Amino acid sequence: MFEVLFSHILDKVSLTVEEMDIIKSFFSHKVLRKRQYLLQEGDVCKYMSFVGKGLLRSYNIDEKGDEHMIVFAWEGWWISDISSFSSGEKAVFNIDAIEDSELLMITPADFEALTLKVPIMDRYFRILFQNSLVTKERRLMSSITHTAEEKYTQLAERNPEIIQRIPQNLIASYLGLAPETLSRIKKNLASRK
Amino acid sequence: MFEVLFSHILDKVSLTVEEMDIIKSFFSHKVLRKRQYLLQEGDVCKYMSFVGKGLLRSYNIDEKGDEHMIVFAWEGWWISDISSFSSGEKAVFNIDAIEDSELLMITPADFEALTLKVPIMDRYFRILFQNSLVTKERRLMSSITHTAEEKYTQLAERNPEIIQRIPQNLIASYLGLAPETLSRIKKNLASRK
DNA sequence: AATCACGCTTGATCCAGATCAAGTTTATTT
DNA sequence: AAATAAACTTGATCTGGATCAAGCGTGATT
Numbered sequence: 001m002f003e004v005l006f007s008h009i010l011d012k013v014s015l016t017v018e019e020m021d022i023i024k025s026f027f028s029h030k031v032l033r034k035r036q037y038l039l040q041e042g043d044v045c046k047y048m049s050f051v052g053k054g055l056l057r058s059y060n061i062d063e064k065g066d067e068h069m070i071v072f073a074w075e076g077w078w079i080s081d082i083s084s085f086s087s088g089e090k091a092v093f094n095i096d097a098i099e100d101s102e103l104l105m106i107t108p109a110d111f112e113a114l115t116l117k118v119p120i121m122d123r124y125f126r127i128l129f130q131n132s133l134v135t136k137e138r139r140l141m142s143s144i145t146h147t148a149e150e151k152y153t154q155l156a157e158r159n160p161e162i163i164q165r166i167p168q169n170l171i172a173s174y175l176g177l178a179p180e181t182l183s184r185i186k187k188n189l190a191s192r193k
Numbered sequence: 194m195f196e197v198l199f200s201h202i203l204d205k206v207s208l209t210v211e212e213m214d215i216i217k218s219f220f221s222h223k224v225l226r227k228r229q230y231l232l233q234e235g236d237v238c239k240y241m242s243f244v245g246k247g248l249l250r251s252y253n254i255d256e257k258g259d260e261h262m263i264v265f266a267w268e269g270w271w272i273s274d275i276s277s278f279s280s281g282e283k284a285v286f287n288i289d290a291i292e293d294s295e296l297l298m299i300t301p302a303d304f305e306a307l308t309l310k311v312p313i314m315d316r317y318f319r320i321l322f323q324n325s326l327v328t329k330e331r332r333l334m335s336s337i338t339h340t341a342e343e344k345y346t347q348l349a350e351r352n353p354e355i356i357q358r359i360p361q362n363l364i365a366s367y368l369g370l371a372p373e374t375l376s377r378i379k380k381n382l383a384s385r386k
Numbered sequence: 387a388a389t390c391a392c393g394c395t396t397g398a399t400c401c402a403g404a405t406c407a408a409g410t411t412t413a414t415t416t
Numbered sequence: 417a418a419a420t421a422a423a424c425t426t427g428a429t430c431t432g433g434a435t436c437a438a439g440c441g442t443g444a445t446t
Contacts, residue, residue, distance in 0.1 A: 060334060060338070062338050066338075068334065068337055068338050070330065070333075070334065082323060082326060082327055082330070083327040083330065083331070086323060086324075086327070115316065115319075119312050119313075119315070119316070120312075120315075122312070122313075122315045122316040122319045123308065123312070123315040123319075125319045125323070126308075126315045126316075126318045126319035126322060129319060129322035129323050129325075129326055130275060130279060130318070130322050131279075132322075132326055133275060133322055133325055133326055133329065134275055134276040134279070136326065136329040136330065136333060137263065137275070137276070137329065138276075139333060140263075140329060140332060140333050140336065141253060141261065141263065143333065143336055143337060143369075144261055144336060144369035145253070145255050145259075145261050145369075147432075147433095148432075148433065167393070168393075168394070169392095169393065169394080176336075176337035176338075177433080177434090178433070178434055178435075179393085179394075179395095180394090180395080180396085180433090180434080180435080181432090181433055181434075183394060183395055183396085184395085184396085184433095187395080187396090340402075340403095341402075341403065360422095360423070360424095361423075361424070362422095362423065362424080370403080370404090371403070371404055371405075372423085372424075372425095373403090373404080373405085373424090373425080373426085374402090374403055374404075375424095376424060376425055376426085377403095377425085377426085380425080380426090387446105388445100388446085389444105389445085389446075390443105390444085390445075390446095391442105391443095391444080391445095392441100392442090392443090392444095393440105393441085393442090393443100394439105394440080394441080394442100395438105395439085395440075395441095396437105396438090396439085396440095397436105397437090397438085397439105398435105398436085398437085398438105399434100399435085399436080399437105400433105400434080400435075400436095401431100401432105401433095401434080401435095402431105402432100402433100402434095403430105403431095403432100404429100404430080404431075404432095405428105405429080405430070405431090406427105406428085406429080406430090407426105407427090407428085407429100408425100408426085408427085408428105409424105409425080409426080409427100410423100410424080410425070410426095411422105411423080411424070411425085412421100412422080412423070412424085413420100413421085413422070413423085414419100414420080414421075414422080415418105415419080415420075415421090416417105416418085416419075416420090
């Protein structure tokens, strides 16, 4: 489990063996079965979780009961309601497992302690959040400026793994489309060439 | 100029006088007149800029020539095309001044050097990006799940300064709405109570 | 192997917000 | 202070994608 985490961290910064031991000590391990919740709206988000294995999603549910996907996270990605995690306020998102998964989790207090004890982790997370910001900015632009079809083809180019791995109705929700619309788009694209 | 920057940094982390001197040495100062460009699409974004005074916007322009606002930044905020800034690839965004402005700017190489020399700056930017991520996530959700009117009223609640300070057509673009639509929404809201 | 449930498709209709087209008001520039 | 150009409003019309409704596969569950 930790190999996945360390290989991910070592991609961005270097660590001594001692630092790796300290890091280990701050994380707890958790197994989640398909469909199991990691976080429910209204609870406080007590963890930032690194996915070592499996696939999770975060989403929120509007007044009409419709789900809106925020993020998918598989091996090598982090998932959390950062807003709730950093502020201690109630989460507005739900997180659950799409596939059986294994996680490494850290609490806000331990996150704070970890970055103070191993300052290079601030750098790691700085880089992580910086990259994440780029992704979010692109998605936001795409959602504002593109047609439904463009959104889908862009996602397919930029994130082929999502297309392969995630059920179509969840992809539709991720793109802010009705499932029927996505179905029709795929039909059109297929027939057109 | 630097007082604004330091007060912003000291809000999140503490600095010694020596560190402050090092930080100073990495930034250059720039004055921008209203409507002047800081970055044009297609150029490489050579700076991350801290706004000490004034107001800027970043936006992109689609094939039809329509502008889409990404961010507004005034005193105490950063502005950049981070994607281009971090990768050295061509920028997809434009940045220009809405009001006469003064900036403190840092290049990618100096940004790297600064974080290595003053590691606590990694922490500062980690926190900055983390907060920024929360904001982006909220905006994305809002753009996917809400009606035009909800988007506007939420913005008005969460970001009253934008409403007061920014021309209405730019706000419309920021929300992904036609200017006519925003005009009608405001009319409705006003008449309704 | 039959039933059930869920995800996907296809068709018909509807609507929020875009677009087009004038005006009007408010800032800039000369 | 006149001229010009932005920014905003109001009305009429149009449309991409949502919604509603029904049927179709395919893989779980008994």
